[in-house]
Amino acid sequence: MTPRFLKPAVFASAILLAACSTTPTTTPTLDQARADFVAANNNPQVSSYAPLQFKEASDALDRANAAAAKKESLNDIDRLAYIAKQKIATAQEVARAKAAEANIADAGRQRTELTLEARTAEAERAKREAAEAQAAAAAAQQQAATAQQQAAMAQDQTRMIAERAAKLEALLVELHATKTERGMVVTIGDVLFATNQANLTPNGMSTLRKLADVMAQNPERTVLVEGFTDSTGSSSYNMDLSQRRANAVATALSSMGVPRERIAMKAYGEAFPVAANDNASNRQLNRRVEIVLSNENAPIPPRAASR
Incomplete structure (x- = not known):
């Protein structure tokens, strides 16, 4: 039985006590334990992170309610109510601790994801810059080859012009x-x-x-x-x-x-x-x-x- 289904049972016990006697036996400690139980039952963290502890608290409260229904001594009722109250507090504390651990773990996962995203982005950027550098180097190499080819062509053209001018000069002299x-x-x-x-x-x-x-x-x-x-x-x-x-x-x-x-x-x-x-x-x-x-x-x- 999950904690979400414990609350109606408690209320049913209370109704039963009311039917048996117009003056049910209770104590301030028992009333506080019941209030604590309602608050814990309404806290989703308790059912998520401390279901076993909350079940023990519910059982302890049932025993205190049973003692009150039997009109046992107030000391016994207080003792059982105190035990229930402590177990309810334990369930709440366990729930808070585990919720905090979950938050820390979630924060750690987020940091890990952010770190991974940052590293991935850095790797992509480095890869992109490497590709750009490689392309620039290839372009520079092509430009150098083109410049060298143009220089060679210019030298050939200059040589041809010089040879042609020399031949022209010789023919004109002749x-x-x-x-x-x-x-x-x-x-x-x-x-x-x-x-x-x-x-x-x-x-x-x-x-x-x-x-x-x-x-x-x-x-x-x-x-x-x-x-x-x-x-x-x-x-x-x-x-x-x-x-x-x-x-x-x-x-x-x-x-x-x-x-x-x-x-x-x-x-x-x-x-x-x-x-x-x-x-x-x-x-x-x-x-x-x-x-x-x-x-x-x-x-x-x-x-x-x-x-």
């Missing part, structure tokens, strides 16, 4: 090119054309082939072909001859693989002489085709006004 504000100028003199004609001689074609090689190695550059004559003959004839000779050079370069859009032409006839037209040697210098090679990625500026 072609007797002259450096001007408009760019490098290669002059094809009158001796590289058939006399009074616009047809290039084999030597003239050889010169242009070298220039075509320069253009192939420097695809960003363009050329401007300018034709000139001496002052002998009419202006219209000289303009036509300079035009035909410039066109012959442009056509030859195109046939050697230089894209036509990279070649511009301009005929000046007898304008812009480089020497006086007073003797055969000077007139021969004026009969020429000038090929202006542009600076890298820069347009060729126009020729200055006629002198």
